[in-house]
Amino acid sequence: xxxxxxxxxxxxxxxxxxxxxxxxxxxxxxxxxxxxxxxxxxxxxxxxxxxxxxxxxxxxxxxxxxxxxxxxxxxxxxxxxxxxxxxxxxxxxxxxxxxxxxxxxxxxxxxxxxxxxxxxxxxxxxxxxxxxxxxxxxxxxxxxxxxxxxxxxxxxxxxxxxxxxxxxxxxxxxxxxxxxxxxxxxxxxxxxxxxxxxxxxxxxxxxxxxxxxxxxxxxxxxxxxxxxxxxxxxxxxxxxxxxxxxxxxxxxxxxxxxxxxxxxxxxxxxxxxxxxxxxxxxxxxxxxxxxxx
Numbered sequence: 001x002x003x004x005x006x007x008x009x010x011x012x013x014x015x016x017x018x019x020x021x022x023x024x025x026x027x028x029x030x031x032x033x034x035x036x037x038x039x040x041x042x043x044x045x046x047x048x049x050x051x052x053x054x055x056x057x058x059x060x061x062x063x064x065x066x067x068x069x070x071x072x073x074x075x076x077x078x079x080x081x082x083x084x085x086x087x088x089x090x091x092x093x094x095x096x097x098x099x100x101x102x103x104x105x106x107x108x109x110x111x112x113x114x115x116x117x118x119x120x121x122x123x124x125x126x127x128x129x130x131x132x133x134x135x136x137x138x139x140x141x142x143x144x145x146x147x148x149x150x151x152x153x154x155x156x157x158x159x160x161x162x163x164x165x166x167x168x169x170x171x172x173x174x175x176x177x178x179x180x181x182x183x184x185x186x187x188x189x190x191x192x193x194x195x196x197x198x199x200x201x202x203x204x205x206x207x208x209x210x211x212x213x214x215x216x217x218x219x220x221x222x223x224x225x226x227x228x229x230x231x232x233x234x235x236x237x238x239x240x241x242x243x244x245x246x247x248x249x250x251x252x253x254x255x256x257x258x259x260x261x262x263x264x265x266x267x268x269x270x271x272x273x274x275x276x277x278x279x280x281x282x283x284x285x286x287x288x289x290x291x292x293x
Contacts, residue, residue, distance in 0.1 A: 001123050001267040002215040005151060009212035012067045012103070014038040018047070018058070018093060019071030023165050024108055024157075024203060028069060031204035032211075040066075050088055055095035062100040067211045070107045070144065076167070077133040090140045097148035104214050105150045106207060111158045111220060113138040116257045120264035123156075123218045153210050155203075157221040158263065161283065162200030163290035172197060175233050176288055179240035189251045191230030193259035196222040199283035209272055222263035223277040235281060239288050 015032055019025040020041035032039050040061065047058045049072055062068070070093050074082050097105065112134030115126045129135045141154050161172035168174050175185050203221055210219070230246065237244045268275070278286070 002153065002210070002217045002219050002271040004271070005214035005216065006212070009209070010214070011035060011037055012211060012214075013065040014040060014063065015067045015069060015211060016040045016042065016062060016102070017069045017071060018042050018049075019069075019073070022071055023160065023162070023167070023200065024207075025069070025071040026164060027162070027200045027204035028071070028207045031201070031208045035208070049092040050085060054092035055099065058092065058096035059100040062096065062102055064101065064103065066102040067104040067106065067214075068097065068102045068150070069207065069211070070105065073136070073140075075110075075133065076169075077131075077136040079132065083132050083136050086136045087139060087143075090143050094143050094147040097150060101148070102150050104153075104211065105144060105148065106153045106155065106210055107141060107144045108207075109141055109154050109156045110134065110137040111156045111222065111261070111263075113141065113156060116261070118258070118260070120224075120262040121220065121222075122264045123220055123267050151214060151216045153215050154218045155207065155210065155221055156218065157203055158196040158198050158223075158261070160198050160200055160203060161287060163287045164200070171195075171229060172232055172236065172284060172287065175236040176240075176284070176291065179236050179242060179244045180288075180291070182242055182244060184245040184247050185233045185237070186247050186249050187229055187233060188249060189255065190248050191233060191246075192228055193255045193257070194226035194228050195257075195261050196224070196226050196263050197232070197280060197283075198223055199278040199286065201286075202277050205275065206268075206272070209275070215271070219267060219271060220263055220265065221268070222265055223280075224263055224265040225280070226260065226262050227280055232280070232284075235284055239284055
């Protein structure tokens with residue numbers, strides 16, 4: 001769980017977001033801008049983390065008082081080549097941090113690091129990933145913990161959704177776009193697996209709070225509620241106001257995570273008692289409105 005180094009929110013002198021052009025990084029940058037936090041937004045154009053001089057280049061931009069948010073990754077990690085590239089990216093970041101230490105590091109990881117479990121996952125659940133994506137994130141967590149010495153927070157989000165998602169992954173993001181285009185929503189099987197979906201602005205809010213309190217430790221980012229993909233598709237169609245068909249399709253393999261991946265969010269409630277996750281219905285409506293703008 002998290003331990004706060006500050007007993008109240010303190011705006012840092014500067015936050016460096018490595019991977020600010022991505023879904024999570026852009027949301028974090030926008031959230032920090034609301035409070036006028038000085039932010040250095042870095043993407044591939046500023047620092048190509050796959051380049052040979054990446055660590056030196058990134059280190060030259062860091063200051064001792066910075067908070068550093070590590071978002072950059074090739075995700076989802078689907079094959080061995082992507083795994084290798086992701087470790088090169090992570091190595092460049094930790095090498096830069098070792099060369100130019102900062103005040104605080106926040107590593108954006110994933111719930112994919114956990115083994116499957118029939119009971120709600122907690123921050124103490126077994127980290128035994130069954131996918132390359134999970135293995136990549138777990139290796140990255142170990143790398144940040146062992147190769148740089150700044151206070152470290154590791155955040156493990158569940159499935160994310162929101163208007164700016166670039167991946168168009170199966171779930172709320174793809175369903176919303178299919179419905180907007182009047183295309184049928186095709187489910188894997190009957191869409192019966194139940195997962196925890198988090199609205200992107202909630203992720204950004206938690207990252208900001210972790211930065212402001214200079215928190216350390218591990219925190220899952222999950223709502224504590226699970227919904228089937230069929231239920232989500234039905235909600236999306238209702239919001240669209242269009243006669244969009246929802247179709248089943250044969251599965252090519254077993255349901256991921258046994259079709260059920262719940263979370264116990266007691267640690268999040270303890271860390272931030274006044275924070276409330278956006279309910280699914282409200283989040284879907286917000287994402288639909290934002291995508292139209």
